[in-house]
Amino acid sequence: MTTPLDVTGSAAEAQPEAVLSGMGEAIQGRSLGQIAWMRFKRDKVAVAGGIVVICLMLLAVLSKPIEWVFNLDPNAFHQNLIDPILLRPKGALGGISWDHPLGVEPQFGRDLLARIVEGAWVSLAVAFGATILSVAIGTVMGVIAGYYGGWIDTVISRLMDIFLAFPLLLFAIALSASLQGGAFGLHGLTLHISVLIFVIGFFNWPYMGRIIRGQTLSLREREFIDAARSLGARGPYILFKEMLPNLVAPIIVYSTLLIPTNILFEAGLSFLGVGIQPPQASWGGMLSQAVGLYQADPEFMIVPGLAIFITVLAFNLLGDGLRDALDPRSN
Template sequence: MTAPMDAPESSQHADPEAAARGSGAANRSLGQIAWQRFRRDRIGMAGGVVVLLLILVALLAPLLASWFGSPPNQFHQDLIEPLTGGVLRDPDDPAEGIDPWGGISTEHLLGLEPVNGRDLFSRIVYGARTSLLVATVATLVCVVIGTVLGIVAGYFGGWVDVAISRAMDIFLAFPLLLFAIALVGVVPDGAFGLTGNGLRIGVLVFIIGFFNWPYIGRIVRGQTLTLKEREFVEAAHSLGAGSAHIVFREILPNLLTPILVYSTLLIPTNILFEAALSFLGVGINPPMATWGGMLDNALRFYTTSPHFVIIPGLAIFVTVLAFNLFGDGLRDAFDPRSSD
């Protein structure tokens, strides 16, 4: 009878550290658990680092352009061969011919554009500012509209749910690209107190945000339908809480994770949409730097100046890939079915 009594006693001496570890894990918040999972995801972390660097580049674009290049709209005609528009290998000796690397040097880190000789590095960093501005603001508009209407549809149900759901179906069936081309193409020079590219950016934000909200609206509606049947919502009902309290204090905090994750996946889609419109010539007007506009100009010189096509194309590719990897990492980190 002594052996069975000794085993629990020894386990009692051996278990406090395990119990402390278990209690520490149990006391961690969802954010702490998600952060630990995300740190172990090297691909997601790499995407997050690139996203952070892109944001810093966009914010510090004027400073970076002054340090490592020249103003984005400054022409360097003395470095351009007048007949072909290519960048000279040696401006002091035009007989040296065209530089296949586009004039990459310590003064121009990514070379120069053909014909006009604008600094590619400066236009890339300013293009990052344009793309991230349009995509981020449009995503914010999309998230606000989709979250509000999704919660209203999922929580109240009935004819409200039917009306909002049918509106979602209509917006999802709308030919957004054709509408954007038609609308941006007829935008006047000034309206609503805005002029020029300021007005065009506002129109792009409106089109992308207003017509893309059903995607996140459907996700929020589905999550709300599930959450409103949970025990904590029923407990709030039994305590006499009103609809506003339940929506803002009980349901909305539990929706922040899917909203955050979907937002990071929506931003690259909006970047591609803005680049597509600029590529088609109905987005941001020149001379304002945009990656899509740079690609549009580069198509005429892809045989003689391939760097002019590759550099803005890589900028779009790296940005979209980084946001997608970052969003996938966040989704896995906040997934309750993931192992700790």
């Protein structure tokens, strides 16, 4: 005869649900995006970099309304603020006043704040456009090379080597100089921005392509890829539906690190006189104009230099934070 069940125990022993009901809210699962966001928020330096990047993007997008609201004219001359003998801003502060918070440039007297605001959208437009172009080409070529392998991988890899060995600076100088008048129905500022985006973006895609190729070589041996093949999925479906979603993290991280590189390259071309042409303001162009005038007014070189420095630093800090937050091996 079996022993009857003991029904005299506590309610917690008889009903496990009672124990769970006293433990508060149920444990909720967190997605990979939520985990990455929690990691990113803990990195205060990266958050600060992200805030600066957002402010710079808003400044670039809203540069024209800002100029209109605050009556900023980047090409307005203020000769009354320039000493006619020394050809430098009057006063000891480089022309700084309530009307000109950052002062004015030597010789012409144009407002530095207005030119910094105007140059923000030019520099960031070139950097973002070139980054989008290089990321798009590099991602497609890297995924194809890493997934198919064989002779396709060999051809694309050798093509990357050719592009990496190409004298990009000399080509950019020659192309920009030869297209000063107009080409492809474009003229003036639109032509210069388009040429810079093409030159910087098209010849920098191998950097992204190599990273994506290495990631793809690892992903193609994973179980979910084998499962997709066993279900009859073909190459294009696996590339764009299975692999690309798993490559979003490295693409985002490297893009944030590629943008400051493109900003510096655009500034360098403008500094050499083959980028954005005056009177259009750009940060690199302002530095180029300040080379012969920094002794008269050092602030004319410091202001655009700080703008480039802060922008590049903010993007690099944001990229480092995103890399740590999206890395599944990080704590």
